[in-house]
Amino acid sequence: MGIIRLIPTENYNKETTFVFNTSLFTSEDKLYLAPMQNLTSLFFRQAYERFFPQTIDYAVSPFISVCSNGVDAKSIKFDDVRPQANLGAMPVIPQILGNNPEQIVETCKIIEQMGYREVNLNMGCPKKDIVSRKRGSGLLREKELVEKIIDSILNQTHLLLSLKVRLGVKEDKDLETLLPVINAYPIKNVTIHPRRAIDFYEGKANEDLFEYYAKQIKHTIIYNGDIFTVEDFTRLKTRFPHITNWMIGRGVVRNPFLAGEIRGIFFDKQILKPYVMELKQNFISSLYRENETLVLNKMKEFSKYICQGMNIDATPFLHSTSLQEITTLFETCL
Ligand SMILES: Cc1cc2nc3c(=O)[nH]c(=O)nc-3n(C[C@H](O)[C@H](O)[C@H](O)COP(=O)(O)O)c2cc1C
Structure with missing residues (x-):
């Protein structure tokens, strides 16, 4: 375990007690900004980094939808991740959403030519029209297709590959059937948002199943879901002390101070x-x-x-x- 930062919080009362930030965030822990269409795009990442510098380690971009009718490097789809435009923002990992291995490889090659070393595959989007077209979390039920996509990216590009998954579409156990495929390849990391697609973002994230899959998957795991307060983070870190990668979306968009507070860094309100x-x-x-x-x-x-x-x-x-x-x-x- 790394160092636990002890920094007085705003509530610190000189007369009585010291209140310390013991969020359990260590020097090994990393915070990722979650991809959120239209919300955590470049305009947000730039402003965020300017006002809350170095509180988020990495961002995953909102998904770039893989085209079925040819990929054009000049398309506005790539504007969000153009390296020159991203200079003032936190490091970003482009995310793609698609299901056709050849077109995915074409898109990955453009991402590679831009200078990126990693691409993230969206296997979690819960929208009905996306799921029904075997994209996003629809891929969770497509073992052979997922294998073909992963194999194509890793064999036809030099990119590292990370995955962002849910537990399943209607079932908690769709992910289970993918475990042999996921574990057979050198995946950089797997972000688990422990909900089913039909849950969208409602109900409680299933921490028991997160724990189960985090043990079954042999790659680095990123926890994602419902970190809205420092207390949420502390509770999760206490329950999962070996997890050192945390992805936050809505919590940071709602409260931009949150990432700093988790790290024990306090900005003037x-x-x-x-x-x-x-x-x-x-x-x-x-x-x-x-x-x-x-x-x-x-x-x-x-x-x-x-x-x-x-x-x-x-x-x-x-x-x-x-x-x-x-x-x-x-x-x-x-
Ligand atoms: C409006 C909105 C847009 C989202 N867009 C994406 C996306 O483009 N790619 C993706 O992988 N997840 C997307 N997500 C899911 C988030 O990345 C994240 O998994 C989800 O919000 C749960 O994390 P949180 O509880 O910290 O917000 C989106 C979520 C919301 C609410």
Whole structure:
């Protein structure tokens, strides 16, 4: 075990007791930012790294959907992971979503040409239309196809491969059938989000099955699911002391201080406002390539999370009908 950081928290009371951050985060532990379509994209990662530097070790990009009609390196699909654009953000690992081994290899080659050393395969997306097309968590029921995809990536590119999985589609045990395939290849790591696809993000993450699969899979494991507070992390680290890789999504989008707090790094709460203003600016800047409705919807989606984190009613944001309206709300309410 590494060192446990003992840093006084904000609640520290000089008169009475010392309250220490004992989140159990060690020098071996790493934090990953979860991929979240439209939320943890480049605009977010840049602002986050500027205001909360070095609190997240790596990000996995929101998925790049593998095209069925040819792959073009110039496509805007790759903009989120273009290395030059990512210089100010935390290191990113591109994630792909697809099911056709040849097209996946073509996409991986573009990622490789950009200078990346690793690609992450999405085997967890729970959306019905994606699952029914044997993509995302739909792959969890396709042992032969998964073997072909993994084999193709590892034999036809020089990339390292990591996987992001759920437990199954409707069953907890779909993942079980993939274990021989997953364990047969030199996979860099496997992120386990211990829910079934039909659960989406509801209900409690199944920690017992996480524990089971973490033991069955012989590769490095990343835990992912429902880390919303320092206490959540501490409880999970106490239960799984050998896990040193942690992925957080909604918790960090809601509360950008969370990653630092887990590490025992405390930022002045005053930076929340300029951070949110920078995000707002980044949303607006994307107008040159995206239409207003799209940008408005993205701002609404983001406001759901940040309002929850700040204990503010998100209704006015969600009812906004124009960019002007939501921008004013960002400026006055957040
Ligand atoms: C709006 C939204 C978008 C997501 N997009 C992706 C994605 O592109 N790729 C992926 O692997 N997971 C995606 N996820 C799942 C997250 O990466 C993560 O597994 C999930 O939010 C659970 O982690 P959390 O409890 O820390 O949020 C998404 C989740 C949400 C809520």
